[in-house]
Amino acid sequence: MKPEGKRRYFLFFLILAAGIVLLSAGAELLARTNPERLRTRNLNYSLLKKEKENSIDVLVAGDSESYSSVSPMDLWEKFGITAYDIGQSGQQIQGTYYMLKTAFQTQSPKLVLLEGNTIFRNPGELKYFENLLLEELGYYVPVFRYHNMWETFVTGERDWRVTYKGFKIRTKIDPYMDGDYMVETEKSKDISPFVEKYLKKIIRLCEAHGAELMLYSAPSPKNHTFKRHNKLMEISEETGIPYLDLNMRIDELKILWDEDSLDGGDHLNLSGAVKVTDWLGDYLTDQYDLPDHRGDDQYADWDALLVEYRKAVEEETAEDASDEDETDEADLEA
Amino acid sequence: MGYNTLVYLILFLPAVLLVYQLVPQRIRKYILILAGYVYFYICSKWLVLYVFGTALFIHHIGMWEDVLKKKCAAEAKGLERKEQSLIRSRYKRMERILLIFGITVLLGVLGYLKYSNFFEENLNLLAAAMGRDPFFVVTKTAVPIGISFYTLQAVGYITDVYWEKQSAEYNLGKLMLFLCFFPQVMEGPISLYQQTGEQLWNCRGLTAENLSQGAVRIFWGLFKKLVIADRLNVLVKVVFDKETDLHGSVVIVAAIAYTIQLYMEFSGIMDVVAGSGKMFGIILPENFRQPFFARSAEEFWRRWHISLGVWFKTYIFYPVSISGPVKKWNRFAREHKLGRHLTRSVLSAVCLLPVWLANGLWHGPRWSYIFFGIYYFVIIMAEILVTPLRDKLLEKLGINENSRGYTAFRIVKTWIIVVVGELFFRAETLTRGMQMFASIFVSFDAWALGGAGFEAVELRVVDYIAVLVCTVVVWIVDYLKEKDRISTEKLASLKTPVRWAVYYLLIFGVIILGAYGAGYQAVDLIYAKF
Structure with missing residues (x-):
C-alpha cells in the first residue's frame, strides 16, 4: 500500500474512533443525567453510578433471585447496613462480573453477596461468549450499551420503575404447593467451564478491591436443588469462600410458601424478602464487621428514601396485589 | 455462531x-x-x-x-x-x-x-x-x-x-x-x-480494496438484519405465536411484517456472507436481485434465493424436461397438433411439479412447507395458463404491457402473492395458516390494529418509525440497484468525503439504530434451520 493510502486509512479509522468515543461520552452523560430514559436493564447501571461515592458497604449480586431476596431499605432500617442490589433479571456470570466492575468504580464495599442461581445458568459456551463480548463492549464503549436511548428521547416516554437501592416492591402472592424440594443426595450439579473461569475472576476482583465475598442461595423451590447445594458447598470448600444456603433454613427464616412466594416458588415477594433480610441482617452483623450508619448525617438521604419506601410498601399492601403487579420479562426466565 | x-x-x-x-x-x-x-x-x-x-x-x-x-x-x-x-x-x-x-x-x-x-x-x-x-x-x-x-x-x-x-x-x-x-x-x-x-x-x-468493499457489504447486511428484521421479529413472533383467533387486519400486517423481516434478514445475512467472501477476494454467487421488483411469481423466484432456484432448475427442471416421457409428449402433441400453448403448459406442469415439491420439502419436514411449494406451483402454472388470455385482453383494452401503470399493477399483484405465501410459510402449522388466512375474509376488523391485536407487542411508535424509514432506505437502494445506478464499485469511485460520509452513516446507523442489547432478544438466523 502506498504511504498516502496508509495515511488515508489511518485518518478514516481515526475519525471513526473519535466518533465512537464522542458518542460514548455523550451516551454516558445522558444516561447519568436522565436515568428515567433508560430501559430496565440499563437503568441498573446508571442508577448504581449515581450513588454517592463509597457509601455502600454490601453489594448483592446475581440474577433475579438476588434482588428478590434482599431488601436494602429493611437492612438499613433495622441494622444500619448500606446495601445495594446490583443483580439483573436473567443475569449471567459475565454480566455479574461487569456489574461488579462497574460498582467498584465508585464504591468500595466491605462485602459482596453473590446469589448462586446465576452459576447454574448454561446457555452454552458460544452464547456465553457472545454475551461476554456484548458486556465488554457495553462496559468499555458505553454507546453500545445506551445506543437505543434516543428512542425514549424521541417519544418523550419514561421507563423509570422506582427501585429502592435496586430492590423492587412486589407484593403479589402466587403460592408454591409442591412440598419439600431439598431431597438429600450425594450428587452435585455440574457448572460450565466458562462459569468456573468467571467465578474465579469475580473472586480475584473482590480480593483486589478488598471486598469479602460470600455465596448464598435465596429460597427458591423452582430453581434450587440439593445437587446445587452440593456444588456450591464444593466451591466453598475449594475456594474458602463461605456459602450460606437459605433453602436449608426455611423454618428458621419463617418462610411460608403460601404467602411469601411471588410466582409459584421461583422468586420471593416482598414479604419473603423482608423475612430473609431480617434474618440475614442478624447473620451479617454477627459474622462481618459492618458499620451501623444510622444517625450519620452523611447518610441522611437513606433515611429520606426509607420514608418513601415505607409509604410505598403501605400503598402497595393496601392496594392488594393487583393483576398489574409487574413481573419483568426476564424474571420469568430466571 | x-x-x-x-x-x-x-x-x-x-x-x-x-x-x-x-x-x-x-x-x-x-x-x-x-x-x-x-x-x-x-x-x-x-x-x-x-x-x-x-x-x-x-x-x-x-x-x-x-x-x-x-x-x-x-x-x-x-x-x-x-x-x-x-x-x-x-x-x-x-x-x-x-x-x-x-x-x-x-x-x-x-x-x-x-x-x-x-x-x-x-x-x-x-x-x-x-x-x-x-x-x-x-x-x-x-x-x-x-x-x-x-x-x-x-x-x-x-x-x-x-x-x-x-x-x-x-x-x-x-x-x-x-x-x-x-x-x-x-x-x-x-x-x-x-x-x-x-x-x-x-x-x-488480501487487498485494501477487497477488505473495504467487503466491510461495506457486511455493514449493509447488518443494517438490514439488526435495524429492521430484528425489530420486526418482536411483532411477528407475538402474532404468529398466538393460539387464539386473530383479526384479519392483524394477520395482514403480521404477514407483511414477516415478509419484510424475512427479506431483510436473509438478504442481509447474504450481504454479510458475500462481504466476508469478498474480503478474501472470493466472489460468491448472489442470492438476491431486488425480488420486490418482480412482476410475476415466476420472476420473483428468479430474484429470491437465486442459488436455490438455479440448483433446482439445473438438477431437476432440466433433467425432467429432457426425459423420455416429456420427449414423448412433445412428439405426441406435435403429431396431434395440440397447439403450442397446451404443449407448453403440460410440459411446464410436468417439469415444475417436482421442482416445487422439492422446494417446499427442502425448507424442512413440515406440511406447511410442502403446501408453500405447491402454492407456488399452482400460481406459476396459473400464470402460464392465462398468458394467452391476458395478452388478448390487454390488446382489446389497448393496454401496453410495458406501461408504467400496468407494471406497477403486476408488481403489487406479486407482492400479494408473496405475502400470502409467507403467511403459510411462517404459520406454526398448515391448519393454523389456513385459519389465519381465512380470518382475512371472515373477521377483518381494521380497528383491531389499534388494540387487542398488538397489545403484547413490545414495540414503541419509534420502533415502527425506525422500521419504516429504514425499509424505505433499503427500498431506495434496491431501486437504484435495479436501475443500475448504484453498486459497490460505483460507491468506491465517489469522492472521498462523500464516500466516507456514506460509510460513517452506515456504521453509526447500525450501532445506534440496531435492535440489540437491553429490551431486545438476539434473534437466531431463520435460514440456518433449513
Whole structure:
C-alpha cells in the first residue's frame, strides 16, 4: 500500500474512533443525567453510578433471585447496613462480573453477596461468549450499551420503575404447593467451564478491591436443588469462600410458601424478602464487621428514601396485589 | 455462531483474515479449510464428520466416474463406430448407476437426518387413524448445520462430473473447501463447483480494496438484519405465536411484517456472507436481485434465493424436461397438433411439479412447507395458463404491457402473492395458516390494529418509525440497484468525503439504530434451520 493510502486509512479509522468515543461520552452523560430514559436493564447501571461515592458497604449480586431476596431499605432500617442490589433479571456470570466492575468504580464495599442461581445458568459456551463480548463492549464503549436511548428521547416516554437501592416492591402472592424440594443426595450439579473461569475472576476482583465475598442461595423451590447445594458447598470448600444456603433454613427464616412466594416458588415477594433480610441482617452483623450508619448525617438521604419506601410498601399492601403487579420479562426466565 | 454475532464479526472473521494473511500463500487454502471445519465444529460439534464424509464420498464418486470415462475411451479407441457406441452405452449405464448410487446416498443421509422424524410421525398418525399402535418410536436426530446447503452442492458436483460439465477433482482438499467455506456453511449461497471450486483454491492475498468493499457489504447486511428484521421479529413472533383467533387486519400486517423481516434478514445475512467472501477476494454467487421488483411469481423466484432456484432448475427442471416421457409428449402433441400453448403448459406442469415439491420439502419436514411449494406451483402454472388470455385482453383494452401503470399493477399483484405465501410459510402449522388466512375474509376488523391485536407487542411508535424509514432506505437502494445506478464499485469511485460520509452513516446507523442489547432478544438466523 502506498504511504498516502496508509495515511488515508489511518485518518478514516481515526475519525471513526473519535466518533465512537464522542458518542460514548455523550451516551454516558445522558444516561447519568436522565436515568428515567433508560430501559430496565440499563437503568441498573446508571442508577448504581449515581450513588454517592463509597457509601455502600454490601453489594448483592446475581440474577433475579438476588434482588428478590434482599431488601436494602429493611437492612438499613433495622441494622444500619448500606446495601445495594446490583443483580439483573436473567443475569449471567459475565454480566455479574461487569456489574461488579462497574460498582467498584465508585464504591468500595466491605462485602459482596453473590446469589448462586446465576452459576447454574448454561446457555452454552458460544452464547456465553457472545454475551461476554456484548458486556465488554457495553462496559468499555458505553454507546453500545445506551445506543437505543434516543428512542425514549424521541417519544418523550419514561421507563423509570422506582427501585429502592435496586430492590423492587412486589407484593403479589402466587403460592408454591409442591412440598419439600431439598431431597438429600450425594450428587452435585455440574457448572460450565466458562462459569468456573468467571467465578474465579469475580473472586480475584473482590480480593483486589478488598471486598469479602460470600455465596448464598435465596429460597427458591423452582430453581434450587440439593445437587446445587452440593456444588456450591464444593466451591466453598475449594475456594474458602463461605456459602450460606437459605433453602436449608426455611423454618428458621419463617418462610411460608403460601404467602411469601411471588410466582409459584421461583422468586420471593416482598414479604419473603423482608423475612430473609431480617434474618440475614442478624447473620451479617454477627459474622462481618459492618458499620451501623444510622444517625450519620452523611447518610441522611437513606433515611429520606426509607420514608418513601415505607409509604410505598403501605400503598402497595393496601392496594392488594393487583393483576398489574409487574413481573419483568426476564424474571420469568430466571 | 450466526454471521450477525459479535463472536463471528469481531473475533472469528478477523482472526481468520489475520492468519490467512500472515501465512505463506501455499498454506492459505489449508487455513480456509481449517477455518471452515472449526466453524462447523463450533456450531455442530462432532457432526462435522458428516461434511467431511460428504467430501470424501463425492471425491471418490467423482474419481470413479472419471475412471469409467477413461476406461470407456481406452476400450473404444480404434474400434468401429458401431462397437464404439455399444461400449459407450455400456459405460454410460454404469456411470448412471454410479450417479444414482451417489445421489441416493447423499439424499439418503439428508433424508434420514432431516425427514425421518416427519415420516415416522405421520405414519404414526396414520396408524392411529386406523386404530393401530404406532409404527415407530420417534427419537430426535441431531442435524448438522447447513446440511441442506452442502448436500445440494455435493449432488451438483457429482452430477456435473457425470454430465462432463466438470472434470473430476482428484484433490480432496479442494472439495473439502468447496463444501465448507466458512461464510457459506450455514445459509449458502448454494454454489456450483464451477463457481467457487477453483476460486477458493487460488487464495490471493488480501487487498485494501477487497477488505473495504467487503466491510461495506457486511455493514449493509447488518443494517438490514439488526435495524429492521430484528425489530420486526418482536411483532411477528407475538402474532404468529398466538393460539387464539386473530383479526384479519392483524394477520395482514403480521404477514407483511414477516415478509419484510424475512427479506431483510436473509438478504442481509447474504450481504454479510458475500462481504466476508469478498474480503478474501472470493466472489460468491448472489442470492438476491431486488425480488420486490418482480412482476410475476415466476420472476420473483428468479430474484429470491437465486442459488436455490438455479440448483433446482439445473438438477431437476432440466433433467425432467429432457426425459423420455416429456420427449414423448412433445412428439405426441406435435403429431396431434395440440397447439403450442397446451404443449407448453403440460410440459411446464410436468417439469415444475417436482421442482416445487422439492422446494417446499427442502425448507424442512413440515406440511406447511410442502403446501408453500405447491402454492407456488399452482400460481406459476396459473400464470402460464392465462398468458394467452391476458395478452388478448390487454390488446382489446389497448393496454401496453410495458406501461408504467400496468407494471406497477403486476408488481403489487406479486407482492400479494408473496405475502400470502409467507403467511403459510411462517404459520406454526398448515391448519393454523389456513385459519389465519381465512380470518382475512371472515373477521377483518381494521380497528383491531389499534388494540387487542398488538397489545403484547413490545414495540414503541419509534420502533415502527425506525422500521419504516429504514425499509424505505433499503427500498431506495434496491431501486437504484435495479436501475443500475448504484453498486459497490460505483460507491468506491465517489469522492472521498462523500464516500466516507456514506460509510460513517452506515456504521453509526447500525450501532445506534440496531435492535440489540437491553429490551431486545438476539434473534437466531431463520435460514440456518433449513
